[in-house]
Amino acid sequence: MKLDQLQYIIEVAKTKSLTMAANNLNVTQSAVSQSIASLESELGLPIFIRSRSGVEPTKEGVSIIQTALEVVTKLQEMKERVLRLSQIMQAELRVASIPGVMSSLVKTVSNFKNEYPDVSFRITEENSDNTLNAIRQNKVDLGLVGMRGDTAKGTGMLFEPIWEGRIVIGVWNNSPLAAKKKITPFELQKYSLALYDESYVHDFLHEFEANYGPLPILFTSNNPNAIATALKESLAATIGYDFSFFDSPYALNGSLVMLEIEDVEQVPIHLGWVRSDTSKSSQISNLFIQRFKQHFQVKR
Structure with a gap:
């Protein structure tokens, strides 16, 4: 039994x-007739009978034709899925992320590329506000950001939270301070800070200062190495959400x-x-x- x-x-x-079928399939009538005769011989059952009104399926033929239709339909669906998967797996994915979770x-x-080597990635490091703007301008497909509440609602973007963080x-x-597990707000005011330039960090600072007074800021940067140097040289501490440190090599090695x-x-x-709610990817x-x-x- 063959697909044709x-x-x-x-x-x-x-x-x-037979004639119209052959024309529609772009083959000769004899090819159609011989193919059907071969299938009938293989099955040991007649599929069609010829009459004055044309070619009609036999009782057995109706069942065979229905099964054939199901098989051909499933094969076509499989071909379409494979084609879509092939197109997907050769896609480019543009991703922007806040600095703190870049390691993750x-x-x-890296793991994804092992499984889907034909997918290409373009990764940029941005704060959350810049990432949202890049998605609006179709410069980025996906953004890994920090958000207070569902601030993407009604903006033409979808937000999928994966972790609730704390400062x-x-x-x-x-x-x-390393021997401590906790620090009071008044102790914190004694230390200079090197901070990520993130909106949620600035929001925390404003709220903290409104309740306890200002904090001494050494500098603000989105360069992890600059912040790590300030910490390593005992020039400053830093503030960030817990998820910013989970996969940090400095946190992992103690x-x-x-x-x-x-x-x-x-x-x-x-x-x-x-991401955009109309993302093609x-x-x-x-x-x-x-x-x-x-x-x-x-990892958690």
């Missing part, structure tokens, strides 16, 4: 004519220590993925987001 034989009996059943992102990309203090292991802040009420912030984006979530949640 199934296609021939389906077309003959539809047109009720890079590890996910912590990061110090080097040679700092006098060089960077995280402290909780006592008695400070915090507005929760969510780490999550944002939605299938590959969904797949990549799932891989990141698996990595991130296992």
Whole structure:
């Protein structure tokens, strides 16, 4: 039994004519007739009978034709899925991320490329506000950002939270604070800070200063090496959400220590993925987001 034989009996059943079926399939009438005769011989059953009104299926033929239609339809669906998958797996995915979770992102990309080597990635490091703007301008497909609430709602973008974070203090292991597990707001005011240039960090500072007074800021930067140098040389501590330190090589090797802040009420912030709600890369984006979530949640 061959695929073309199934296609021939389906077309003959539809047109009720060997001639019309052959024309529609761009083959000769004899090819259609011989193919059907061969299939009938193989099955040991007649599929069609000829009458004055044309070619009609037999009782057995109706069942055979219906099965053939189901088989051909399934094969066509499979071909279409394989074609879509092939196109998806050769896509380019443009991803922007806040600096603090860049290590987690890079590890996910590496693992993803092992499974789907034909997918290409373009990664940029941006703060959350710049990432949202880049998505609006179609310069980025996916953004890994920090958000307070669902601030993407009604903006033409989708936001999928994956972690609810809290602000912590990061110090080097040679700092006098490293032996502590917690720090009070008034103790924190005694230390200079090197900060990420992130909107959620600035929001926390404004709220903190409104309740406790100003904090001494050494500098603000989105360069992790600059901030790490300030911590390592005991020039400053840093402030960030806990998820910013999870995959940091400094935190993993014990060089960077995280402290909780006592008695400070915090507005929760969510780490999550944002993208346009009309993203053309939605299938590959969904797949990549799932891989990141698996990595991130296992690491916790």
